[in-house]
Amino acid sequence: METQQLVTLVPWTFIAQILNLFIQMYLIKRFLFKPINEVLEKRRQLADKEIQEARTAKEEADTMKTQYETDIANAHAKATEIVQSAQKEAQIKADTLIQEAESQVAGMKARAEADIAQERKKAINEVKDEIGGLAMDIAGKVVEKEIREEDHRKLIDEFIQNVGEAS
Amino acid sequence: MNFDISGAKIFFRIPTGIPILGDILISETLVISWLVMIIITGLCIFLTRNLKVENISKRQAVAELIVESANNLVRNNTGGTKFDKLIPFVSALFATSIVSNLISLVGLRSPTADLSTEAAWAVVVFIMITAEKIKAGGLLGYLKGFTTPIFIMTPFNILSEIATPISMACRHFGNILSGVVINGLIYAALAVASSALFGLIPGAVGRFLSNIPFLDVGLPAILSVYFDWFSGAMQAFIFTMLTIMYIANAAEG
Numbered sequence: 001m002e003t004q005q006l007v008t009l010v011p012w013t014f015i016a017q018i019l020n021l022f023i024q025m026y027l028i029k030r031f032l033f034k035p036i037n038e039v040l041e042k043r044r045q046l047a048d049k050e051i052q053e054a055r056t057a058k059e060e061a062d063t064m065k066t067q068y069e070t071d072i073a074n075a076h077a078k079a080t081e082i083v084q085s086a087q088k089e090a091q092i093k094a095d096t097l098i099q100e101a102e103s104q105v106a107g108m109k110a111r112a113e114a115d116i117a118q119e120r121k122k123a124i125n126e127v128k129d130e131i132g133g134l135a136m137d138i139a140g141k142v143v144e145k146e147i148r149e150e151d152h153r154k155l156i157d158e159f160i161q162n163v164g165e166a167s
Numbered sequence: 168m169n170f171d172i173s174g175a176k177i178f179f180r181i182p183t184g185i186p187i188l189g190d191i192l193i194s195e196t197l198v199i200s201w202l203v204m205i206i207i208t209g210l211c212i213f214l215t216r217n218l219k220v221e222n223i224s225k226r227q228a229v230a231e232l233i234v235e236s237a238n239n240l241v242r243n244n245t246g247g248t249k250f251d252k253l254i255p256f257v258s259a260l261f262a263t264s265i266v267s268n269l270i271s272l273v274g275l276r277s278p279t280a281d282l283s284t285e286a287a288w289a290v291v292v293f294i295m296i297t298a299e300k301i302k303a304g305g306l307l308g309y310l311k312g313f314t315t316p317i318f319i320m321t322p323f324n325i326l327s328e329i330a331t332p333i334s335m336a337c338r339h340f341g342n343i344l345s346g347v348v349i350n351g352l353i354y355a356a357l358a359v360a361s362s363a364l365f366g367l368i369p370g371a372v373g374r375f376l377s378n379i380p381f382l383d384v385g386l387p388a389i390l391s392v393y394f395d396w397f398s399g400a401m402q403a404f405i406f407t408m409l410t411i412m413y414i415a416n417a418a419e420g
Binding site: 001002003004005006007008009010011012013014015016017018020021022023024025026027028029031032033035036037038039040042043046 | 172173174175176177178180183187188189190191192194196197200201204207208211212214215218219220221227230231233234235237254255256258259260262263278281282283284286287288290291340344
C-alpha cells in the first residue's frame, strides 16, 4: 500500500484537520458544555433560591417575634391597668358604702332620739293631764265646788311644772 | 531483518488536478481522526445522558468535573472570565490531542504522528493569537509591535512570531513521532533478540520458536508508559497550555 512521507505536509489533510478541529469544538460545545453548564446553572439558581427563601423566612420570624413581644408587653401593661382600676373602683365603692352606712346609722340614731324625746314629751303631757285631772277631782271634792277648769288652768300648770321639775 | 518507518498509509487518492493543493489523500491520519472524533463525541453524549440537578449519577459527576476543570484551567490562566468563549475550543484541542496520542496504544497510528495535523492546529492557534493581538492594539499597533524595541529588530520579531506556530507544531509532532519510532525500534530489536535467543535451541524446535517474538510481550508495555502515556498526555497538555497562554498574552498587548 502507498504511504506518505514520514515528515510531510499534505494540503488537503491540513485543511481537513482544521475543519475537524472546529467540528470537534462544536460537538463538544453542543454535547458536553451546553447541557452540563445548563445543569450547573440550574443548580446554582436552586441554591440561590433556597438561600433567599431561608432569609425571607428568617425575616418573617423576626418580625413575628417582635410583634409577639410587643403584644405581650402591651398585655402586661393592660392587665396592670385593669387591676389598678379595679382596685380603685373597689376602694371608691367601699368608701361610699361605709359613708352611706354611717349616714344611715346617724339618721337612724337621730330619728330614734327624736322618737324617744317625743315619747317622753307625750308621756309627760299625759301624766300632766292626768295629774291635772286628778288634782281637780281632788280639789273639787275638797272644795265641794266645781272649779272652772279655765280659771284654774294657770294654777294647775304651775303645779305641774313644779311636779315636772321635781321629778 | 529490515526495519523501516514510513508515514501514514494512503487508502484512497482522489485526484483533483489543483496545482498546489494536489490530490486528496484519504490517509490513515484522516480516518483515525474521524474515529477519534466519534470516540470523543460518543463519550460526551454518554456522559451527559439523564442529567439531573440533584442526586446526580457518577457519570454526570465525571462530566461536571471535566467541564469545571476546563473552566478553571482557562479562567485561572487568563485571569477572569474574559475568554470563556475559548473554553470549548481549548477543550476540543486537548481532547482531540490526547485521544489521538493515546489511540496508538490499541495499535492504530496516531493522527498526531502526521505533521499535517499539528500544523493545522498550530495555524489555527496562530491566527487566533494574531486576531487577539490586532483586537487589543489595532492593526497599526500590531504592526508597530514588530519594530520594538528598535527598528533593526523587525526581522527577528517577525521570525519569532512565525516560530511560534512552527515550534508548537514541531514539538508535538516530534514527541509523538519519536514515540512511534522508538516503539517500532524496540519491537524490531526485541524480535531480533528473541529470534537469536530461541535460535540457540537446536533442531526443529529452535527453528520454530525463533520465529515467534516472545520478548515482544511485556517489555514494550513498560516503555510505552513513558513514550505513549506520559508523552502523549504531556504533549496534549503543553499544546493546550501554550494556546491559552499565548492568547491571554496577546490580549494583554
